Structures are given as C-alpha cells and as structure tokens.
Amino acid sequence: MTVTHLAFALGLSAYILAGVRFEERGLVTEHPEHAAYRARVPAFIPRVGRQAAAPAVAVDQSAA
Numbered sequence: 001m002t003v004t005h006l007a008f009a010l011g012l013s014a015y016i017l018a019g020v021r022f023e024e025r026g027l028v029t030e031h032p033e034h035a036a037y038r039a040r041v042p043a044f045i046p047r048v049g050r051q052a053a054a055p056a057v058a059v060d061q062s063a064a
Contacts, residue, residue, distance in 0.1 A: 001009075022041065027034045 024034075024038065024043075028038070
C-alpha cells in the first residue's frame with residue numbers, strides 16, 4: 001500500500017465515521033423511537049451467537 005492509498009483509506013474512514021454520527025443524530029431527531037433501537041443494536045459489528053433480550057414491541061395493526 002502506498003502512502004497515497006493509506007491517506008485515502010484513513011480519510012475515507014474518518015469521513016464515514018463522522019457521517020454516521022450526523023446521520024444517527026438526524027434519525028433520533030426525526031424518529032424518537034430510533035434511540036431505543038440504537039440502544040439494542042450495535043452500530044458496526046453485529047453480535048454473533050448472542051441474542052440480546054429485547055423487549056417486545058407491540059405493533060398497532062389498526063393504523064395500516
């Protein structure tokens with residue numbers, strides 16, 4: 001890997017990480033229930049082989 005490729009990879013990684021933070025902030029602003037979802041679900045690396053006990057979410061079928 002050349003120095004240019006390394007600089008590009010680091011810059012792009014920083015850009016994506018910053019973008020994720022702004023996107024999450026916007027999602028919580030527009031959809032307050034996203035905060036509970038974000039607390040249950042990992043951001044980048046999924047939990048493999050481990051089921052977290054998530055509370056059941058009731059879905060209102062009458063609104064459809």
